[in-house]
Amino acid sequence: MKFIIDIVKGIFVGVANIIPGVSGGTMAVSMGIYDRMISAITNLFKQFKKSVISLLPIGIGCVIGLVGFTYAIQYLLANQPFPTCLAFIGMILGGVPILVANLKKGMRATHTKFGVVQVIAFLALFALVIVMPLMKSEGQSASLTDPGVVTILKLFLVGIVASATMVIPGVSGSLVLMILGYYYGIIDTLKSFLDSLAAFEMDGILAGGIVLVPFGIGVLLGIFLIAKLIDYLFRRHSVTTYSAIMGLIVASPFAIIYNVMQESGMRITVLNTIAGVVLLAAGAVFTYVMGSKGEE
Known part of the structure; x- marks a missing residue:
């Protein structure tokens, strides 16, 4: 029964x-x-069998969730980009109070004040998030079409970065993918790969594999190799780490709006504005409640 619960x-x-x-x-x-x-x-590696038994059902569940929701998220971004965009922003804003609480907790625990180093960390990540989307010169999906060696290497590195952020409470790995400019390309490729797999079309399977395999290897390496670094940063430099994360989070709504406008365009009407505002509020409440439960 525990195995099934962990899958869920x-x-x-x-x-x-x-x-x-x-x-x-x-x-x-x-x-x-x-x-x-x-x-x-x-x-x-120290407790291989015990670790695998613990991670296996969670990993199976993660794969089911990722595959199952890929189609829904692609549809929403293609057909209702503006309300979906506001829902994403609401989810980001809902996590800010939890991050602020963690930052304050770290300051009390380490007797550290919010000083110059923390301000620099905040501004560096804030500026990086603002600048990176502006540096893109072409669509994300096009950048993953017929990838060369350089693109494959980038996918590997992007996988490492994205997976590293996935293990940090309060930070969205998909948000980082969107900021880096690879979110749409990965989602589109994953859906095409799954469609080809279901139809057993080898050309589509190979084309998707060329993109997803290096990205997937990067994700796995990032999770297993950077988890210890993340653990170290939070134990030894929690205030500076949370300051940097806050910079990323505060600037990320701009990156989301810019990326969605570049990829899908956004027709703004009275109806979808109302829907967007409702979803923004609902997303903020959802993330805040989830984060608050985790803090208990």
């Missing part, structure tokens, strides 16, 4: 990881499996 919890984490603005780490905390996941990851 993993499904929620998987769905959270594919929605920009929702933190897979926060969802894992709220589901009560975060500490177990991090412990299993960091001790994988």
Whole structure:
């Protein structure tokens, strides 16, 4: 029974990881499996059998959640980009109070004040998030069409970066993908790959594999190799780390709006504005409640 329950919890984490603005780490905390996941990851080679048994059902659930929600998220971004965009932003804003509380907790625990180093960390990530979308010169989906060696290497590195953020409560790995300019390309490629797999079309399977395999390897390496670094940063430099994360989060609504406008365009009407505002509020409440439960 515990195996099935862990699969269900993993499904929620998987769905959270594919929605920009929702933190897979926060969802894992709220589901009560975060500490177990991090412990299993960091001790994988020391306690291999125990770690695999612990991670397997969660991993199965994550895959089910990711695959199952891929079609829904692509449809929403293609057909209702503006309300979907506002829903993402609401989910981001809902996580800010939790991050602020963690920042204050770190300051009290380490007797650290918010000083020059923390301001620099905040501004550096804030500026990076603002500048990166502006540097793109072409659509994200086009950048993953017939990828060359350089693009494959980039996908590997992007996988590492995205997976590293997936394990941080309060930070969305999909949001980072969107900021980096690869979210739409990965989602479109994953859907095409699944369609080709269902129809057993080898050309489509190979084309998708060329993109997804290096990205997937990067994700796995990022999770297993950077988990210890993340653990170290939060233990030794929690205030500076949270300051940098706050910079990323505060600037990310701009990156989301810019990216969605570039990829899908946004027809703004009275009806979808009302729907968007409602979804923004609902998204903020959802993320805040999930994060608050994780803090209890």
